[in-house]
Amino acid sequence: xxxxxxTEWYDLLRATNWTPxxxxxxxxxxxxxxxxxxxxxxxxxTYDEPYKVTYPEYVETQREKDxxxxxxxxxxxxxxxxxxxxxxxxxxxxxxxGALALAEYGAxxxxxxxxxxxxAPGNRNMxxxxxxxxTRHAQLQLFFxxxxxxxxxxxxxxxKALHTNEWAALAGRHFFEDIIHSRDAISxxxxxxxAFETGFxxxxxxxxxxxxxxxxxxxxxxxxxxxxxxxxRHAQQGGPMVxxxxxxxxxxxxxxxxxxxxxxxxxxxxxxxxxxxDYYTPMEYRSQSFKEFMEEWIVGQFERSILDLGLDKPWYWxxxxxxxDETHHGMHLGVWYWRPTVWWNPRAGVNPDxxxxxxxxxxxxxxxFGKCWDVIIDNLVNDKVELTLPETLPxxxxxxxxxxxxxxxxxxxxxxxxxxxxxxLYHFGSEPxxxxxxxxxxxxxxxxxxxxxxxAGMIEPADLSxxxxxxxxxxxxIGEDAYGLAWADIYKEMAHKKVS
Amino acid sequence: MAAFPIISNFQYxxxxxxxxxxxxxxxxxxxxAAAHHSIGRRVAAQPDKVLRxxxxxxxxxxxxxxxxxxxxxxxxxxxxxxxxxx
Numbered sequence: 001x002x003x004x005x006x007t008e009w010y011d012l013l014r015a016t017n018w019t020p021x022x023x024x025x026x027x028x029x030x031x032x033x034x035x036x037x038x039x040x041x042x043x044x045x046t047y048d049e050p051y052k053v054t055y056p057e058y059v060e061t062q063r064e065k066d067x068x069x070x071x072x073x074x075x076x077x078x079x080x081x082x083x084x085x086x087x088x089x090x091x092x093x094x095x096x097x098g099a100l101a102l103a104e105y106g107a108x109x110x111x112x113x114x115x116x117x118x119x120a121p122g123n124r125n126m127x128x129x130x131x132x133x134x135t136r137h138a139q140l141q142l143f144f145x146x147x148x149x150x151x152x153x154x155x156x157x158x159x160k161a162l163h164t165n166e167w168a169a170l171a172g173r174h175f176f177e178d179i180i181h182s183r184d185a186i187s188x189x190x191x192x193x194x195a196f197e198t199g200f201x202x203x204x205x206x207x208x209x210x211x212x213x214x215x216x217x218x219x220x221x222x223x224x225x226x227x228x229x230x231x232x233r234h235a236q237q238g239g240p241m242v243x244x245x246x247x248x249x250x251x252x253x254x255x256x257x258x259x260x261x262x263x264x265x266x267x268x269x270x271x272x273x274x275x276x277x278d279y280y281t282p283m284e285y286r287s288q289s290f291k292e293f294m295e296e297w298i299v300g301q302f303e304r305s306i307l308d309l310g311l312d313k314p315w316y317w318x319x320x321x322x323x324x325d326e327t328h329h330g331m332h333l334g335v336w337y338w339r340p341t342v343w344w345n346p347r348a349g350v351n352p353d354x355x356x357x358x359x360x361x362x363x364x365x366x367x368x369f370g371k372c373w374d375v376i377i378d379n380l381v382n383d384k385v386e387l388t389l390p391e392t393l394p395x396x397x398x399x400x401x402x403x404x405x406x407x408x409x410x411x412x413x414x415x416x417x418x419x420x421x422x423x424x425l426y427h428f429g430s431e432p433x434x435x436x437x438x439x440x441x442x443x444x445x446x447x448x449x450x451x452x453x454x455x456a457g458m459i460e461p462a463d464l465s466x467x468x469x470x471x472x473x474x475x476x477x478i479g480e481d482a483y484g485l486a487w488a489d490i491y492k493e494m495a496h497k498k499v500s
Numbered sequence: 501m502a503a504f505p506i507i508s509n510f511q512y513x514x515x516x517x518x519x520x521x522x523x524x525x526x527x528x529x530x531x532x533a534a535a536h537h538s539i540g541r542r543v544a545a546q547p548d549k550v551l552r553x554x555x556x557x558x559x560x561x562x563x564x565x566x567x568x569x570x571x572x573x574x575x576x577x578x579x580x581x582x583x584x585x586x
Contacts, residue, residue: 330514337542372514372542379540392537395507395516395578408514408542416507416516416556416578425576427507427516451518455505455576 006054013054016121017045034117035184039248047120047244051236058129062136065226072222073144081217082148087482088280088347089215094154095344096204097145098161099168099272103176104137106162110180110188114237117185120244123237130193130234137227144223153476157343164472167341167450168271171401174447175268179261182443186241187257194238195261199302201231204273207293211277214285239309246310258306259314260439263432266320267327267400274328275335278358279349280482289361291324316432323430325362329369330405337376338390339479340464341471347482350377351490364411371409380488381495390464396449397429399436404429421445504568507578508534509556512543516578523569527553527562534581549583556580 020028029036036044053061082090111134114127145158161169179191205228212221245254277290288296299321303313314320336346350358350373358365379387394403395416404427406414417428421441428434437444453459459470468478481487501524508519519534531551539545552561556578562571573579 333514333542369514371512371544375540375542375544387541390537392520393518395518404516405514408512410512412512414509414514414516416509418556418578425574427576427578454518 006052006057010052010054014121014125015045016124017041017119029117029119031184033113033184034119035186035188036119037186037245037248037250037253039119039244039250041119043244043248044119044123045121047122047240049122049126049236049240051126051233053126053129053233058132062132062230065229066136069140069223069226073219076219077147081219082151085217086215086282086347087345088282088349089217089285090152091344091347091482092208092276092280093145093217093220094157095272095276095342096208097141097155097158098343099172100204101138101141101145101158102162103172104134104141106176106180107134107192108138110134110192111234114185114189118189120240123185123189123241126234126237130237133230133234136230140223140227144219153474154343154345157477160472161343165450166343166471166473167396167401169471170450171268171271171396174399174401175264178264178443186245189238189241190245190254190257191261192238193235194242195258196265197231197235198238198305199262199298200265200269201235202228202297202301203269203293205231207288207297208273208276210287211281211285214287215281239305242309242311251310255311255314256439258311259316259432260436262314263316263320263430263436264400266323267397267402267429267433270323270327271331271335271402275332275346278328278361279332279336279354280347283354283357286357290328291361294324314432316435319430319432325364326407327405329358329362329365330407331402333369333372334394334403334405336481337388338394339481340389340468341473342479343473343477345480345482348373348487351487352494368407368409368411377488377491380485381492385485393451393454393467395427396451397433398426398447398449398452399428399433399444401449402429504573505576506530506534506568506573507576508537508581509578510534510538510543510581511583513538514542518576521568523567525568526565527568527571528564530568530579531581534579538581546583550586552582552584554580554582 025041108131111127111130115124115131118124118127142158145155148155162173179196180188183191205224209221209225209228212224242254245251274290277286277293306313335342336348339346355366355370376388379385396402397404404414404416408414417431417434419426419428419434419437422445426437428437448456454462454467459466501522504521504523506519506521508517510517517537519537521530521533525533531553535551552564554561555573561582561584
């Protein structure tokens, strides 16, 4: 039987709005859930998703993708890549799965809100596929690491992390709850699909895939690039929303949502992806530096797409560009120094060759971050390991919930950005973090950061053991140096040679 | 005599840290408490210098013998700890 070309019936198929008879339009699409902003439904009907797919196409394509991802995994299972992988690479995987698996599950809920409450039929249609995509992503990123639970308890954090009060999990939940779970369908569509998905996820899922291929981890490389093909489709939902809002005189609204989501996404990536690319990936597998990947995916592509939609670059763009040379180095140093508090084993990544690479990619690194590492290395050379472990908490930002860092050493510029709101003193890691809070203070005001909880007596005992217990980190899960500090041996040899 | 949390922004370190002190501590004692978490960990000692305390961004240091209780500092306020000649 001859089939009609999809282009001939697609527009008819997706025109699923009707005039409700038994309830009002407002009851069907309450503003709080829908976010239609009083734009007439006829205008929402002009929403046109750039990337189109029908259900039969979806089923066929997704089946092929899954056959690919699962068969690569099965074929390579015997290769036992993980038995010989660099411990830093293992840490990347454990951190990635823990941070993301259940966040993908959360994204199903966000897609579902658009599927039900968007007034744009094209959006509802695409979001239905988006729900299925995110279901796939959650399943894949739980199933793949699960096979490794027999090797090491940290693999179980793929499922466990976002159920705990581990500080990075707190930061992840704060971020995803802000941009997905507590907003109307359109706001969420702009913040999640446009700002986070088209902006940043390419970094983690394509940039890292390139490094994974270099490292020989074809299971992971094929998995995350397969995941990203789905992302490229459902991430397109936000663009037409922005376009409609701008056309209807609501540019400031769209701009503000993107400015908030972009900065918050940046901070999350600075603590997760930055250290992975510039420190945990063994040097010989690094295709590009974190900054180079950011410049390619974010500064290059995303900046262009914002401008194409008639928006402006976020007001803090210069500060964002400046911080590409700095923030993730501080986040890495912090995560390494406070390594017992994470569910993976941080890889220091500062042997002499690596420091040369860092200096080449980030001129001035040795004069700033290098100065801190010099003291740490000195302690390791002199077997003072206890001085390379913390005895207090870092201050975390009341927005990003990650440490407030800056450049140390000869470029010292660390600064708190405080705010008094209703008699409570809040602390932020940057001007944009503080600005995010000020956009809607009541949204954030009641949240207690990890440090707030510590000061409120919620962590008992009020020491590292109490903190680890509060965070759900048990022996076998508590982070250690990826090499058991053996990387410092080269510095011990150098010191020995100097003396003799 | 009361526990008092301050936030240490220690010169040449990379991060802000929570440092519990006491309202009866002098600024010299506050500086020493903060130094414990930075000097010899990520910041090289400078034995020929004195550590002075100021509110973040202020021009002037607190007097070395001033007590926290008399400083006007609020709980969790950020202070800079700076290597100075005197």
